[in-house]
């Protein structure tokens with residue numbers, strides 16, 4: 001359930017955001033631009049620079065899609081605050097990133113459970129400009145669409161610990177590529193600098209066996225060495241592995257995030 005109602009675009013694809021909503025975007029983007037410096041991976045910063053989001057208003061999906069289309073063939077589509085899982089995977093398979101077209105209220109500036117337009121645009125779109133990430137997300141949607149609910153639970157963990165909460169080892173030290181982290185002011189610092197969470201080398205089997213909570217800050221992260229490592233996950237092996245683990249597993253439901 002959500003208290004948010006997504007806004008509908010007009011016939012030209014334009015959404016009318018209020019002055020308060022545009023100001024919320026400005027607060028969010030300006031503080032996030034500061035905090036991701038030397039914490040986000042270079043590929044994210046590169047995509048962010050190319051997208052060149054406005055600061056004084058919520059960007060329109062039409063303008064974001066135009067840049068994404070030219071780079072990797074992706075687009076963003078406005079959707080309701082909550083959409084069925086099948087629809088979520090179908091959109092990803094079509095290189096359409098579902099973006100709930102509402103922005104958080106001020107009281108939830110730091111944390112909200114539902115993914116809003118700031119999370120979707122700021123957290124995910126910069127890396128949808130990157131070919132390895134863009135291809136992985138499409139493969140993921142296509143693949144998960146064809147699996148059972150139990151297998152989806154496990155593959156949900158793969159999405160969670162990469163696209164949402166992934167860390168990347170670089171020559172300049174540990175960096176963030178997960179959109180769930182990079183759209184959160186608090187977690188961007190916590191993920192790299194807190195002594196509390198574990199930061200383990202990425203291992204597919206361990207990831208599939210690791211459950212997560214969507215309603216609290218992460219207890220652990222997995223670290224890949226290169227974004228192209230996501231390519232290596234695009235194999236039937238991972239689906240077979242998920243199927244073999246899934247039998248008899250009671251896991252958390254897939255959470256769209």
Ligand SMILES: [Fe+2]
Nearest residue numbers: 115164179257
């Ligand atoms: Fe997300």
